[in-house]
Each structure stands twice: as structure tokens, then as C-alpha cells.
Amino acid sequence: MFPKEEQACIGGQRLAPESLMMSYGYNPAWSEGAIKPPIFQTSTFVFNSAEEGKAHFELAYGLRQANPDEEMGLIYSRLNNPSLEILEHRLCLWDGAEDAASFASGMAAISTTLLALLKPGDVVLHSEPVYGGSDYFLKNVLPKFGITAVGFRPHATPAELTAQVAGIEQGRLAMIFVETPANPTNHLVDLEACAALARQHGSEENPIRLVVDNTFLGPVFQHPLKHGADVVLYSATKFLGGHSDLIAGAALASRPLMKEIKAMRTFMGTMCDPNTGWMLMRSLETLKLRMERAATSAQVVADWLRRHPLVERTYYLTHLEHNPVQQDIYRRHCLSPGSMISFDIRGGEKEAFRFLNALKLIKLAVSLGGTESLAEHPATMTHSDISVPEQAEMGITPQMIRLSIGVEDARDLLLDLGQAFAAVGVPSEVPKLELA
Numbered sequence: 319m320f321p322k323e324e325q326a327c328i329g330g331q332r333l334a335p336e337s338l339m340m341s342y343g344y345n346p347a348w349s350e351g352a353i354k355p356p357i358f359q360t361s362t363f364v365f366n367s368a369e370e371g372k373a374h375f376e377l378a379y380g381l382r383q384a385n386p387d388e389e390m391g392l393i394y395s396r397l398n399n400p401s402l403e404i405l406e407h408r409l410c411l412w413d414g415a416e417d418a419a420s421f422a423s424g425m426a427a428i429s430t431t432l433l434a435l436l437k438p439g440d441v442v443l444h445s446e447p448v449y450g451g452s453d454y455f456l457k458n459v460l461p462k463f464g465i466t467a468v469g470f471r472p473h474a475t476p477a478e479l480t481a482q483v484a485g486i487e488q489g490r491l492a493m494i495f496v497e498t499p500a501n502p503t504n505h506l507v508d509l510e511a512c513a514a515l516a517r518q519h520g521s522e523e524n525p526i527r528l529v530v531d532n533t534f535l536g537p538v539f540q541h542p543l544k545h546g547a548d549v550v551l552y553s554a555t556k557f558l559g560g561h562s563d564l565i566a567g568a569a570l571a572s573r574p575l576m577k578e579i580k581a582m583r584t585f586m587g588t589m590c591d592p593n594t595g596w597m598l599m600r601s602l603e604t605l606k607l608r609m610e611r612a613a614t615s616a617q618v619v620a621d622w623l624r625r626h627p628l629v630e631r632t633y634y635l636t637h638l639e640h641n642p643v644q645q646d647i648y649r650r651h652c653l654s655p656g657s658m659i660s661f662d663i664r665g666g667e668k669e670a671f672r673f674l675n676a677l678k679l680i681k682l683a684v685s686l687g688g689t690e691s692l693a694e695h696p697a698t699m700t701h702s703d704i705s706v707p708e709q710a711e712m713g714i715t716p717q718m719i720r721l722s723i724g725v726e727d728a729r730d731l732l733l734d735l736g737q738a739f740a741a742v743g744v745p746s747e748v749p750k751l752e753l754a
């Protein structure tokens with residue numbers, strides 16, 4: 319077996335994830351000394367002997383326990399593939415996870431994980447709002463399998479949440495599913511409080527798993543496993559991929575939970591393909607650089623927006639002075655506000671659309687976490703599936719615009735935002751910023 323642990327330390331000191339993204343889990347001797355792992359573009363793997371094939375299948379199908387130091391052998395690319403295994407080992411480093419699985423999309427990671435950990439009769443308690451696809455899966459797909467989804471409102475107090483859990487029939491609550499910060503409001507959910515609830519009401523026979531969609535801040539700026547989460551999920555399409563050129567997802571958890579999730583992935587065939595796995599590894603090399611740079615620009619943009627006469631309010635994680643509860647969660651969970659900003663433009667949908675249509679450098683598109691800045695209108699785009707009264711309860715307004723800030727120069731972003739505000743009717747002053 320390849321000594322990954324030795325690679326991760328120098329003189330007993332553990333190296334930072336960003337230092338390991340170029341080399342961890344790969345031995346150049348496997349590939350003629352190539353410094354980068356090749357793309358293992360293969361469907362199947364040749365066994366050295368029939369006995370070896372038998373041994374690999376015994377492990378893959380759980381017919382016997384692994385010997386010490388024995389890893390699952392390569393069989394077939396729906397089960398495992400080196401391009402994905404190296405990627406998965408690297409993904410573990412950011413979140414401090416024991417194991418990870420890569421998926422064909424964020425929705426593949428979410429749906430596979432939920433189907434792996436839930437059974438008919440179970441109840442999932444989930445935060446609101448969540449990503450539109452997750453919302454649909456929870457409310458329209460899971461019920462077909464006899465699983466009930468119950469949402470909790472953004473400003474539910476710990477007492478209200480406890481009452482909601484107490485109202486669920488004993489033994490039926492199997493999962494608390496949380497997206498934090500929430501898309502598109504940046505609303506934070508207290509993971510430590512949710513983990514305490516799960517522990518308090520769960521038991522060995524009926525565990526309650528805390529599953530967290532960490533797409534918005536992770537894996538650099540928030541680490542839910544450290545706050546009591548059992549599973550962390552990602553749309554790797556966003557920051558992990560980071561260049562708006564691939565669709566992928568990931569799940570991270572303890573080894574026993576990942577065994578269940580990977581088994582479901584094998585039978586649903588929702589794994590990532592080797593080429594996408596390789597692209598993700600390339601992206602991981604610059605992950606921290608990209609996320610930090612985007613967050614620096616986002617802070618400048620958010621502060622500028624907050625002072626703009628056409629902006630009614632901003633939804634941004636360092637603009638929480640008036641909300642001590644949210645500010646406290648931010649201090650406990652988040653290492654940075656990240657690069658997602660929502661704001662309410664004065665007026666309504668008409669003004670929001672005029673603004674969006676006038677943008678030049680910032681592209682009008684859904685998705686987020688890429689190198690380029692994007693803008694969209696949640697009420698009629700990403701969250702249009704949610705009824706208007708429900709949108710209102712979740713804090714999604716008709717005049718809300720969501721920005722994903724990329725790695726462009728911050729001054730140029732302000733120039734673009736300024737001219738778009740001018741198109742709505744109020745010219746803006748763009749401060750003289752030093753080019754970074």
C-alpha cells in the first residue's frame with residue numbers, strides 16, 4: 319500500500335491541504351514518473367490471477383473483513399477508479415474526513431446519500447431554504463419512497479426546533495439535512511445545535527444523521543464535521559471545480575457511513591467519470607487561492623453595495639451587526655464570509671431585471687463558485703419552483719439579486735455594477751481602488 323500518511327507530514331508536522339493537493343495519494347512510479355496522475359480512462363481492470371479477482375470481489379461485496387492494510391482492489395470503474403480514488407483522498411484533507419466519494423453531480427451526491435441513509439417510514443427534518451434541486455428531491459421524490467420531509471424556517475429558535483423534533487413520532491426522525499449558508503439568502507444554521515438535537519433524540523438503533531450541504535463555504539471556509547455533522551455534501555460543480563466547466567459532486571463522512579453511501583453509488587451508478595475526476599484534481603491545486611481571492615473581492619463589492627442608494631439591503635456574512643444570533647453562528651462556524659452576496663435592489667422584479675440585463679463583465683447565469691462573476695434572480699430562476707408565499711417566508715424577495723464573485727479585479731466589478739445601476743436610474747460613484 320502507498321504510504322499516504324508519510325506524504326502528509328514532514329518531521330512529524332502535518333502539512334496544510336493546499337500543500338498536498340499537487341502530490342497526495344499518488345506515486346509517480348505508477349506512471350513512468352509522470353508528475354501528474356494520468357486520466358485512468360478505462361472501464362475495467364485486469365486481475366493478476368483468478369484468486370486476486372476473487373479476493374477483490376470478496377471485499378467489494380462485503381463477504382469478508384479486509385486484512386490489515388488491505389484496500390479494495392480495482393475491479394470496474396462504476397465501483398472504483400484511480401482517478402477518483404486519488405481525488406477522494408485529497409478531498410478528505412480539507413474537511414478532515416475519513417473517507418469520501420465523488421459523484422456525477424451535486425444532486426447525485428445528495429440523492430444517493432439520502433437514499434443510502436433513509437428507508438420507508440423515516441422523516442427528514444431540513445432547513446429552508448435549500449437549493450432548488452434538493453428542495454424538489456426532498457418534497458417530491460422522497461415521498462414516493464415513503465419518506466417524509468419536514469422543513470424548519472430560517473429563524474426557528476432552538477426551542478421551536480426542539481418542539482418540532484418532539485412532534486415527530488418516536489424513532490422516525492432519521493436525518494437532519496442542513497444547507498448553511500443557505501442559497502440564496504446566506505442564512506446560517508447552527509450546526510452545533512442540530513448535532514445536539516440529533517444526539518439527544520437519536521439512539522444506537524435509530525440514529526439521527528446530521529447531513530450538511532457545504533457547497534457555499536466549503537471546503538476551505540467551513541468544516542461541518544468539526545461541528546458535529548455526520549456527512550458533508552458538495553456540489554463540486556461550484557468552488558471545487560471552480561471554472562464553470564464541469565458538473566460533479568462529493569460526499570464525505572466516517573468510513574462506516576461512506577461504506578453505505580458508496581454501496582448505493584455502486585448500484586445507482588452515480589459516480590463521477592475519470593476525466594471529470596482528473597479535472598477536479600487540477601482545480602483542487604488552486605482551490606484555496608481562488609476562494610481567498612474571490613472572498614477578498616466580494617468583501618469590497620458587498621461593502622460598496624451596502625452604501626449604494628439603489629440597494630435596500632445586503633445579505634452577506636460580515637453584514638450581520640443587527641443579528642447577534644447569526645453573528646454568533648458565523649463566529650463559531652465560518653472562517654470567511656466567502657464570495658456569495660445577495661442584495662435587494664430598490665423596486666421589484668422590473669428593476670432587478672433592468673439591472674441584470676445591463677451587466678457586461680458579470681454574466682447573467684445561474685451556478686456559482688467559478689472564476690468568473692455571475693448574477694441571477696433567485697425568485698424567477700434558481701428558486702422559481704418554490705411558491706411565492708413560501709419564498710416570502712424564506713426571505714426570497716422579488717427584488718433579490720444573487721451574485722457569485724469570481725477572481726476578476728474588484729474595481730472592474732464595481733465599474734460593471736455601477737453602470738448597471740445607472741441603467742436602472744441612479745449613477746454610482748466607483749471608488750478608486752488599487753489594482754490588486
Ligand SMILES: *Cc1c(COP(=O)(O)O)cnc(C)c1O
Pocket residue numbers: 423424425426449451452497501531533534552553554555556565566567
Ligand atoms: C448547485 C448546487 C447543488 C446541486 O449541484 P449540481 O452539481 O448542480 O447537481 C446542490 N446544493 C447547492 C447548495 C448548490 O449550489
